[in-house]
Amino acid sequence: MSAFSFDTQRAALTIVAFIGTFIVALSFGRFLKRRAEVRLGILYQLFCLALAFYVALAVYGLEAPWRVHVGAAAILLSTALIVALVNRYVWDIYFERRKQTPIPHFLREVVALVIFVVALLFVLSFAYHAERGLKSVVATSGVAAVILGLAGQNLLGGIIAGMSLQINRPYRVGDWLQVGDRFAEVMEINWRSTRLRTNDAIYLDIPNNEIVKSTIVNLHYPTEVHAMRIRVGVDYNVPPNRVKDTLTRAAQSAVNVLPEPKVRVFLVDFADHAVIYEIKYYMGNHSRINETNDAVRTNVWYELKRQRIRIPFPIRTLQLERRPSAPVPEGHEEARAILRGELLFQCLSDGQIDNLVKQSHLNHFGRGERVIEEGAEGDSMFILLRGAAQVSVSKNGSTIPVATLRSGDCFGEMSLLTGEKRSATVRADGDCYVMEISKATMGEVIRDSPECLKQLSELLAKRKMETEGILKDAAISSADQAAKQREYTATFLNRLKTFFAL
Numbered sequence: 001m002s003a004f005s006f007d008t009q010r011a012a013l014t015i016v017a018f019i020g021t022f023i024v025a026l027s028f029g030r031f032l033k034r035r036a037e038v039r040l041g042i043l044y045q046l047f048c049l050a051l052a053f054y055v056a057l058a059v060y061g062l063e064a065p066w067r068v069h070v071g072a073a074a075i076l077l078s079t080a081l082i083v084a085l086v087n088r089y090v091w092d093i094y095f096e097r098r099k100q101t102p103i104p105h106f107l108r109e110v111v112a113l114v115i116f117v118v119a120l121l122f123v124l125s126f127a128y129h130a131e132r133g134l135k136s137v138v139a140t141s142g143v144a145a146v147i148l149g150l151a152g153q154n155l156l157g158g159i160i161a162g163m164s165l166q167i168n169r170p171y172r173v174g175d176w177l178q179v180g181d182r183f184a185e186v187m188e189i190n191w192r193s194t195r196l197r198t199n200d201a202i203y204l205d206i207p208n209n210e211i212v213k214s215t216i217v218n219l220h221y222p223t224e225v226h227a228m229r230i231r232v233g234v235d236y237n238v239p240p241n242r243v244k245d246t247l248t249r250a251a252q253s254a255v256n257v258l259p260e261p262k263v264r265v266f267l268v269d270f271a272d273h274a275v276i277y278e279i280k281y282y283m284g285n286h287s288r289i290n291e292t293n294d295a296v297r298t299n300v301w302y303e304l305k306r307q308r309i310r311i312p313f314p315i316r317t318l319q320l321e322r323r324p325s326a327p328v329p330e331g332h333e334e335a336r337a338i339l340r341g342e343l344l345f346q347c348l349s350d351g352q353i354d355n356l357v358k359q360s361h362l363n364h365f366g367r368g369e370r371v372i373e374e375g376a377e378g379d380s381m382f383i384l385l386r387g388a389a390q391v392s393v394s395k396n397g398s399t400i401p402v403a404t405l406r407s408g409d410c411f412g413e414m415s416l417l418t419g420e421k422r423s424a425t426v427r428a429d430g431d432c433y434v435m436e437i438s439k440a441t442m443g444e445v446i447r448d449s450p451e452c453l454k455q456l457s458e459l460l461a462k463r464k465m466e467t468e469g470i471l472k473d474a475a476i477s478s479a480d481q482a483a484k485q486r487e488y489t490a491t492f493l494n495r496l497k498t499f500f501a502l
Helices: 003-035 042-060 065-098 105-127 131-151 153-168 240-252 286-306 332-341 350-358 413-418 439-448 452-468 478-499
Strands: 176-179 182-189 193-198 203-207 226-234 264-270 275-283 361-365 370-372 380-386 389-395 398-405 425-428 432-438
Touching: 003 042, 003 065, 042 065, 065 105, 182 203, 182 286, 226 240, 226 286, 240 264, 240 275, 240 286, 275 286, 332 350, 332 380, 350 439, 380 413, 413 439, 413 452, 413 478, 432 439, 439 452, 452 478
Parallel strands: none
Antiparallel strands: 176 182, 182 193, 193 203, 226 275, 264 275, 361 432, 370 425, 380 432, 389 398, 389 425
């Protein structure tokens, strides 16, 4: 084969390689643009041209310095393809589409610049064998980077923090945050700072590197429903359960307070001038916080007024009063009237009943509290002056309600008179006001009136027979009932004398 024909073939192969490479590279770019929507521009076309030219030179076998230049240009221009792929698959598809995280253009440009610099260093190192020159370039660039880092560390910190916020998404535009003592709505999140707006239309521009250092309280995550708390002081003389019911009713009916979850009220402190209660309520969008707090406090004021519950002033008041005689303690008149109508105490004179009432104790029991407990030791009885209570007994591991006590009812007299253990549990239905008569107080009365022992014994015997169903049993004759009555009366008389050491 002649040299002419060999050169002709090599030239033809060179042309085919050039055209084929250019068409293949260009077709690949169009495929990415149409199918994957990768944005490619003029730099990619220049890359295709440089790549085709480099392949043609390689096929032709030409060794020339400018061939190195063409290869270097192809490598540098290939970064356009890499940047386009990163923009499409990393930023657009992964972060913005899957993670719903918008990526700022500044970050895209920084990453693209890093890719360009890496390609440039690769070309300098491998294409031109510029190890010594490369080392000097890297050293120079390192010094420059240190200088720029010191000068712009706040800016760089803000950018990195902004990237962290964009990826982690601890809050979004429209969320309400608690920043220190302020509440503000997120208006904008950019690569440098977060901009917020308070209820007073005051804008806050907080650098991202500052906001990530503090605890982020997001009131709208995972939903905008969140709890708020308001404290109010109430007079010491009012029972806590009554106050809780009143405050709950007032807050639950306030504007913007959600019906679910329910309002809760807690007793949180015993202050110098008042008992402090905390109202916990739930609301939605925090932009209505001022109106909601106003509605809750307004309703509380009116409801407390209607219930005659005083909000004390935060001062100490010295009140001097001249009274002709000591006032009758609260509940004593009610107790006297109840005891005079109770069969157990009909043998006592008015003076003895008055003395019994004066030496007894008056106690408050709150809703759910146990006044007495089944099986417990006891040596006192109780008079329910106000409120209601449930009587229950335990059977086979279950609690069985047996009766409801109302104002004026007495209970626990068997323990007072005989020292028997409590036969049932009495639990307050609501706030109860109870008088307790102790063994010592009752013992003094009985010692002054020993004639009452027989009457008390007869009453206790009759109650025992009623409990056992003896009086209602038709099969038991009157004589047998009378004999049982005498037997029980004698037994109780001995127990009374032993118990009270008579």
